[in-house]
Amino acid sequence: MSFLSRGLLFCAAVAVALSAFRLPLPAAEPVRLFGDATPLKWSERMARSEMERRGEGMFHGGSPRARWGYETSLLGLSLLHLGERIGDEAMIEYGAKTAESFLGADGLIHTYKMEDYNIDMIPPGKVLLFRYEKNPSPHLKAGMDTLIEQMRKHPRTSEGGYWHKLRYPWQMWLDGLFMASPFLAHYGKVFEEPALFDDVANQILLMDKHAYDPKTGLHYHAWDEKRAQDWANKETGTSPNFWGRSVGWYAMSLVDTLDFFSPTHPEVEAINDVLRRVADGIARWQDPATGLWWQVLDQGTREGNYLESTASSMFVYALAKGINRGYLARETYLPIVTKGYEGIIRDFVRRDGGETISLTRCCSVAGLGFTMSNGRPRDGSFEYYIAERIVDNDLKGVGPFILAGIEMQRLLATKDSPVAVRGWGDYERVLARIQAPTFPDRDFDITQFGARPGADASAAIRAAIEACHAAGGGRVVVPPGEWTTGAIRLLSNVNLHVSEGATLGFSTDPKDYPIVPTRWEGVELMNYSALVYAHDEENIAITGKGTLDGRADWDNWWGWVRSPGKPSPQRAARNRLIDLAETDTPVAERVFGDGSFLRPNFIQPYRCRNVLIEGVTLRRSPMWNIHPVLSQNVTVRGVSIITHGPNNDGCNPESCTDVLIEDTLFDTGDDCIAIKSGRNGDGRRVGVPTTNVIVRNCTMKDGHGGVVLGSECSGGIRNVFVENCEMDSPDLDRALRFKNNAVRGGVLENVFMRDVRIGRVAEAVLTIDLLYEEGPRGEFMPVVRNVQMENITSTASPRVLYVRGFEGATIDDIRISNSTFSGVTATEVVQHAGRIVFDRVTINPEVEVRGLNSVPPPTR
Template identity: 55%
Template sequence: MSASPHPSRRDFARQTLLGAGALLAAPSLLLGCRTAPRAGATASRATGWDLVPEILGRIVPPTFPQRDFDVRTYGAVGDGRTDCTQAFARAIEACRAAGGGRVTVPPGRWLTGPIRLRSRVNLHVMKDATVAFSQDPRAYLPTVLTRWEGMEMMGYSPLIYALDERDVAVTGEGVLDGQADTTHWWPWKGGKEDGWRDGMPTQKPARDRLMAMVEGGTPVAQRVFAEGSYLRPQFIQPYRCTNVLIEGVTIHNSPMWEIHPVLCTNVTVRGVRIETHGPNNDGCDPESCRDVLIEDCYFDTGDDCIAIKSGRNADGRRLAVPTENVVIRNCRMKDGHGGVTIGSEISGGVRNVFTEKCQMDSPNLDRALRFKNNAMRGGVLEHVYMRDVTVGTVADSVLSVDLYYEEGEKGPFRPVVRDVELLRVTSRKSKHGLYMRAYASSEISDVRVIDCRFDGVEKGNVTDGVRGLVLRNVQVNGQAVGA
């Protein structure tokens, strides 16, 4: 197992946690992430938006040898009925063994179980091709190392998965269909709107058991949640990978989160179209990742369009790897809970998030930029910037920083949100322009709102407990407002 390319978790964790020395001193548990300083790394003197050219200079999509491996050559049949799982695996192994290239999926409907990517392999789904994933949960066993709601465990394989690989990609103009619906996967959430009915099993007992294991320090290898656990898999999850590209594909009907890179470095998500409205159907959730570009994507989701994460509670503090250096640009957020969300599984912290030139417009889209944190999570969320974003209708607020999320102040870990800037952000209709609430032992500070216009605001701004709030050339319903 190679060391993670992330910087020392202790350096960052010292800044983010209160009273967690014992946790920080503990070694990573089996199958956890090992970290080391990046070779040759030097501290940049750039700040704010001036950091973006440096970040983009490091984000270079992987390239692949010009060799194609057609899945039909390895026994796949695109009739929508034949199980192509082993044919996909054979094609991927042949591609890897040859030194890399593209595994091509031609037009047709290709039924498969989970796909395991290997280094130097680009899974290329052609136009008019649909990769349809099995609805049988047993197809996603044996268990693999995964992160579920910010907690490491051994669980169902994600539909497309890679572990400790370099140079992996999913590209093309085709469709990835998770085939989740109100009779498969979604009822496990436990909501009647998702197909659950009285007497049916739900994820709650396993989720509660996993949370207890995490808080109790159970080694990851012993956190086994297989058949009968009802913890839904993510769609695409590269885990501890370097040089990742997801480009062009359309994603439908995921069991849970859509694109979920974990502990990865150099990630590009470009031109992806996501249309799925199941429970917890987040669009793109980079978690404990460094150097991430999300651009030219379309999000029509059942949960947050983009949700930036870094681990939940004790597991986030154990690994203590922040998500950092994320650039989001030229995306359209049509529907979802939040356009860009920081949290809620955010105990490892986040820094340097830049969003620009995006469009958000839906009465079902709750918030444009949202921070979700509390005293059970803790962590420092800092250096988050949004500019030149056009918001039509959002149901709640343009900027939301709510440290009372779920458990609120019931916990020993201090949530901090600082250095947040909105520049040239406009909206046409919302309940609030700004909605920010801190409690006495938390921190929301250095929030700047500049050259912004919020129209159709029903209830004005809420800024409880915010320190260092700057409102410069801000209009709400045509009236100038100040701090």
């Protein structure tokens, strides 16, 4: 069926679509079953089983034994996360009560004694913080402040490490890192106490320094600075064995703490190194037969040792979350966590009837010092660890089991995982993810399908594309000459090759562009196809040294923006589209096209994978030139974009992952590169950020900005690298620009620029404008953070910085280093900004300025 016929049938279908119809979000992978359920379902079964088993006994007053402590809050926190994930308010309230029920209206914590200085009493603070961020309350803050006061006074080792308890002097345990570190880091982020991050980093690194054993790749359970305990090695101070759950506590502490650390913190990479060491140790000692882990990790099948469920659940949770957050390499650890989770479900989960389940083979407790109830010393020996009771449904296993299912569901629902990006050290990992597609050595010349110079070649091009696709792929070749076409739709495994000397000119008749699913200025709708369009295709390309000419001018497409002396023809439709999106009208009912004057883009791969645009020249685009949407693995290389019409942005990746733009010339009527992720409520509905964008070796001439983030950025943008570019034109306004407001919202973070040479720009080298259009008049506070510029030179700019925020918005961690800015003529603009750091920066004004007290050198 032809592209035009498909388009007409689609339009007819849209006209009778049900109001509930919505275009699908990017398809998630079907999540495999473990036994008869997905990981998320197993978590839900365990959560409901525990809520039924324990009832009110978890809460203050519900049982004489109910206590404020880490065990109940670990289950509580897991219920909060699961309840939020599946939309169960009752589960959320139950989880919250594991801590909140112990908290009085004045913030007094029942059953808690600060004077014990017991680090095990800190984890319920994580539940309070979770709740506080949703609904700030003075009594929650008072309770958290009590815990913070304990930790400010908590006894420490000589290097500042927290004692595990007052009655365990000079001792640090792996357990204690989980108890305090995530809470302190979270508190530090919410209440802006950066010193807490330094303290937490110190705790983590001290434990690694003193407890790590390079021979096994594992960490000992504990360390005694004074070597005074009977269990302590008299030379190293470490306990004698590697207890599974203690390593699990440490692993969970690392992935949970990193949630809150700024990527610019000086120790964040060191913490990641610790996590990788811990993960490697966990992987090394996984039981090859079952995928599970032993009570004493390195002792395997030694008599009395057993495969233990709490440590196994912690390990799967920590590794799966590490992959999901980009801290750990997916290809390395996915087989390990999958096998581990299989083993947990197979060997540790018992069906108790219906949907009720239990977690078996849980070590009840283990510690160091003092004695067990039977008089055996807790001496850290192998014999001690295997002697502790084995029980069902211990909360120290149930909570991690629930969390593990949440992370496994997320992990298995995608084919890929993110890269945690902190700076240029992660550049190569991001670059390695982007691979241009290749095609079979097979050509389909459009003249073989009836194309003739001077005649409409649309049908011939369509037939060649369909034949190439049916044959398994290759090149559809546009030979030298002048060719005319309407809309082109690419199919999987097709490379549209525009030969040197060929010009492919596009019709300016809107009737030649079918109505298709698309995005227009960040909002989903049904509108004109791009001049070259693809939807849900894989391995597609536009290559060659020829020219694609959109033939736009003020008598056709460009005239839709404005007409002399008349209102903008497109304005009414633009406003109607925004209104439809904000009232949550289904996308299939947002039908535009004839009479709406919303111009098509030039090239738009929509929901595609493995895209290459290389070598061609683009001229006279109706609107945005290259606009990949919801696509992955996109390469734009060696393209020349020369077009000065309205909104003629050069390349606008939107809600895309893994994009490389290199060796490309931008001479445009708007932003050269504008990175986007959807507008306002519609962008939040789709909720797909743009991540992992590399721009290198490009030349930016005319345009509003060289590299721009926004303004349609409601889904967020992160991990952008820009290097070795030339930017120079009196009609180029900024080099690096962020534009956002409180209606769009979105987090823009991890943006790195280096080795960029800037000639003349009209406004500033760096512009961060959060007052763009609606400015502060909205509920979605914009965030710009972790922006690093180094080795930047400019020869003529009014100013270096034009930075405007407002109360409630975030502009933070802006760092410029090793850079020289000359010819500066105006005052810097900085409003409502956080940390802006200049390191080895020179700013030379156009006219030399002398200090008020400057005097000439003495004469001889």
